[in-house]
Structures are given as C-alpha cells and as structure tokens.
Amino acid sequence: MADFSNYLNSNLTPGQAGAHLWVVIYILIIFAAVSLAVIAMNWLERKILAHMQVRLGPMRVGPHGLLQPIADALKLLIKEDIIPENADKLVFWMAPLVVVITAFTTYIVIPFGPTHAVTDMNIGILFMLGVASLGTLGIIMAGWASNSHYPLLGSLRSSAQMVSYEVAMGMAAVSAILMTSLRGTGVYGIGSPTADAIGTLSMIEIVRAQMNQHVWFVFKFFPLGLAAFGIFAIAMVAETNRAPFDLPEAESELTAGFHTEYSGFRWSLFFLAEYAAMIAVSSIAVTLWLGGWLRPFPHWLSGDAWDTAFSIFPAFTFFVLAGMALRTTVRMPKHPYFKIQKAGLGVFGLLLGGIGLVLLVPPVRDRVQDIYWFAIKVAAFMYLYIWYRGTFPRYRFDQLMRLGWKFMIPTGIGVLIATALVGVL
Amino acid sequence: MEITTLHYLVVASALFIIGTIGVLTRRNVIIILMSIELILNAVNLNLVAFSRLYGLQGQVFSIFVITDAAAEAAVGLGILIAFFRNKETINADEIDLLKF
C-alpha cells in the first residue's frame, strides 16, 4: 500500500517505477478512455460528415443524436452472431481478437505526458510500428476465413497496401528518429545547439529531445521535417484503411471488404479496432513531429504567468463545450415533446461545466494539462480523418500502388538522406 | 530455478529439429519455406543466447540472419509463383524437370 501512494510523488511512468498496481490502473483508464473516444468519434464523424454535406445527421435519439452511438452499440450487441457455414471457424473467431488486441497493445508506450504512459520502452517507436503492422494479419485472417470472394479480395488488397505503405511510414519515422540525435539549429536559428547527440527510440525521450532542442521536429531543418511529416500523414491514412485509401472495404466495389461476413459483436470489434488504430497512429505522428505533450511555445512564452495561463486551457475548453450545450438547451423548441431532451441536454451541459470546474483545481490542473495538449493534437488528426473522408474520392488500386512505391518511398528515402546530410554538415 | 544459457540452447535445438523434419518430409513448398524460417529462427535464438555470454556480436549477426531470411522468402516465393503459373502445383516432388 505504501508503494501505491508513494508512486504519486514519483516522476517515472508506472512501468519504470515498478508499481504494478498503477500499471493495471493506467491500463484500465486508457482502455476506458479509448473506448469512450471511439464512441465520441462515432457520433462526431456522422455529425461532421452530415454537416459537410449540408445534412443534419442523427437527430432523433437524444438531443442532437447524442445517444445515437449507445443505441448503435446496443443494436450490435443484441444482433444475431452469424458464422458462415464453410468458414474456417477457429480463424474466423481469432481474426477480430487479433485486430483488437494489436490496436490496443500499442497504447502501452504512448506518452500522454512525461509520467502518463503505462511504461517507457527503449525500443518504443519500433514496438509501436511493429505491433501496428500486426493488425494486417488480423485483416488477412478475417478475409481468408470468411471463405467468400469479396472478403478475400479485400484482404488481398489490404495486405498489399499495408506492406507497401509500411515502408514509406518507416522511412518517415526514421528521419524523425534521426533528428533526435542531430544538434541542428532548429527552425530559423531560434533553437539551442546544446542538445545531446545520442539518438533514441523511446517515445518519452523523443518528446524530451524536442523539448531540449527547442523545436518540434515538424519545423526542424525546415522543409525536411515537414516533408517527412507529410509522408507519414499520408501513409498513416493508408495504414488504417481510411478514405481515400479504404480499398480493403470499398463499399461500392466489395460490399464491405474483409468484414463482409461479420455481424453483431464481432463486427463491432473491427469497428472499435479501426478507430483505436487511428488514434494510435495519430499519437505516433504527434509524438514524433508535433511535440507530444508539450504546450505551444514552452520556451518562448515561459514563466509562471504563462504557465498558469496555458494550464487553464483544459478547463476553458470544457466551459466552451458546456456553454454550447446550455445555449442549445435554451434554444430548444417550446413544445412539450422536447421536455425530456431539454432536461437531458441541460444536465449534460452542467456535467461538462462541472468537469471544467474540477480541472481548475491546481493539483489536477498541473497533472492534466499534458494529457490535454496531447489529446487536442490527436483530436486535430481525427478531424482531418473525417475531413478526408468527406472530401476525397477513393483511389483506384493501381493509383494507390503507384503513389506508394513511385512517389512516397523515393521521397521518404530522399528526405532521410537529406536530413542526415544537413545534420552532419 | 535459474534459467541458464543451456535452457535457451535446448529450445533452439528443438526448433531446429522440428524445422529439419519439416524440410525433409513435407511436400508443400510453402511449408518447406516456413520450416526454413523455423531453422533460421533457431539459429537466431542460439546467437542471441550466446550474446549474453560473449558480447553483442551475436545480436548483430542475428540481424544479418533476419535480413537473409527476408531475401530468401522473397526469392523463394517468387520462384513458387512462377512455378505455380506453369505447372499448377506446388508439391516439391513434382518439381523434377530441368526444362519445360
């Protein structure tokens, strides 16, 4: 028990401190938070897509469709679970598990803050890329085990696509890892040239390197960091099978691709894993290029006043959300039919405001603001995912392969070589 | 009981023998290639286990072995696809013509 309370004062991750109970607590918190984020993403994606197409989106279940994801989840859970007659039962059963387990395993090294990670591995980024690439296996297994034409085609496409884009992704990631060891002068000569010269693969150390070098790696060696980031940002969309690279599940060509034969709970596992993987891959991008948990301008705008100002942001965000909810409550139609919805939305708004008030308490404020900055950067990527889906038409498969092999990989290698050259000179 | 290097060597030799049996007895070329992967992995385990005793050279060499395995799998599967296109079979004992 002493260990349990002592950990609160340490500045290590629970895995490094050897606090096993805290490891379990962190894992549970992350699991719950990611599941919640997936539910929120489900609602947001439908709403945002609808508004992009000048529709309203879900409006019926709960005020502004807020309870729609819960209704969907209930529907999926009580749906009949079908296994096709000629399917390979064992592999069919294993595939969704593999996809979910790999998507969630990556979270143990994601640094939500200097101490807010389950553990810090010295091969962190290698581990993340490796485990993320295992997700392909689950998709291949699902497509093959269904014993049907569309899923098989979908999984063939998926394996070819993922193997190709993994290379580009790796090249981009390597050039960011290389930057941790290079003493460059940062963006336009603002940074300090005193950072240490030992590179690292650990996620936490990568963010610390950006801190010490006074620059986010997306701005380092100006066009090079940005180019590597761009390659990664494209490759990660292909890696998670999202539009415009969603060929493995292209509904107009392959009905639903690799998960055509899945229904009910198993299908919802695929859904959960897809969104969890999106968040995980975005977290890699945020950690490598966008400074992880660092707030904007930690050196330029330093000092107690600025620290306090920036640490109010999380509470402020929740107050804005609460204000939006309450404003909508007031503007609800007067008809008695909307009575329950009005009360529900009001309580929801007050709940958000309450969370905002809790976040204002100084000890909570200090522990939470790292997580907030990390989450807001990941959220920007999530919005981009939805935006891509609303904007771009789907690629044809040969165009996809041409983009991967003939543009992204050569550019990735070029950026890597240029980064090494610039860093050494 | 403490785990010594010998324990790892026993596991490695078990994998090596299983791989050998696979190469010697199976007809399917894909399974034979997989058995070769097993053999290479047994070798890797040996190298890494010995690197505990003698220094990091073992680990460096095991990375070379993994590279070699990747090259071998790529070329082997390429030959396999070419063969399947011509003969509609992938059984090792039917690959007995020098020219077709």
Add this chain to the structure above:
Amino acid sequence: MDPVATPYFFYGLSAVAVLSAVGVIMRRNPVHSAIALIFTLLSLAGLYLMLYAPFVAGVQIILYVGGIVVLFLFVIMLINIERMQREYQFNKQWLVGLLAAAALGALFVAVYVKGQSIFPQHAVRFPEQLNTQQVGKMLYVDYLLPFEIASLLLLVAIVGAVVMAKKRI
C-alpha cells in the same frame, strides 16, 4: 527493477514456441501453418526480450511477423490450395527424413551433455537502456562491410523476385 517471474515466462514462451512450431509442420492447411508460425515468432521475440536484446526483438516483430509472414499469407491466397489439401502431405522419404532428424537431435543432446562445462557460468549484464545504440554502433563501425554486403544481397533478392514473379518483363 528485477524481472518478474522469469522461469515461468521462459517455460511458457518456450512451450508456445515449440508447440506452434510442431503446428507449422503438421497442419494440412498452409494458412494454419502460417498462423502457427506467427505464434512461434512472437514467442521468440519474447525470449529475446528476456535475453536483454530488445532491439532484436523489435526487428523480429516488425520484419518477420509484419513482413515475411504477411508475404507468405499473400502468396498462399494467390495459390489455389483446395486441391493440395486433399493430396498426401508427406513425401515418400518421410521415414528417412525422420531418422536423419532424430540422428541430428541425438547429436545435439550429446554435445549439450558433454560440453556443458565449457560455457562461462555467469552471464554478462549489458546495460539494457543502451542496447540499440550499441548494436547500431557495432553494425555501422565494426561490421560495415557485412552490412553493405547484406544490402547488396537484398538488392539481388528484389531483382530476383521481380524477374521470377513477373510474366513478361
């Protein structure tokens, strides 16, 4: 921090590795073999972690499981396996092969029983935190020529695979 429950992890991982290796060579269906191979490779990665070789473990996962096995599965799906599953799975020399492998096993056992004493008793404890840096340094300083040869080998393999698999060049 000391590793937790090391013997149990060792026996568990080795059991998974050996049993799924048996699965690789015994299954009739190549896809099942490939999945068993994944389990072997992953548990070997775990054993590497126990041997304080985290970098090799990472490379094992990303290259073997994420690359080579996916390649295997891809090729298995391109090839019609329905017919092969109904044929004999073992060739005519299976008895000879088994005997040869048994002889090899006997040789291993003999070597381990006789030569047990020549290993140093105490393992060197590497600083685990610096493993990647040390491996990298050794790879690029001491073993630069083998490294270049390996890259040449990969180039040859790429060209060879394309030449083999493409219908018309």
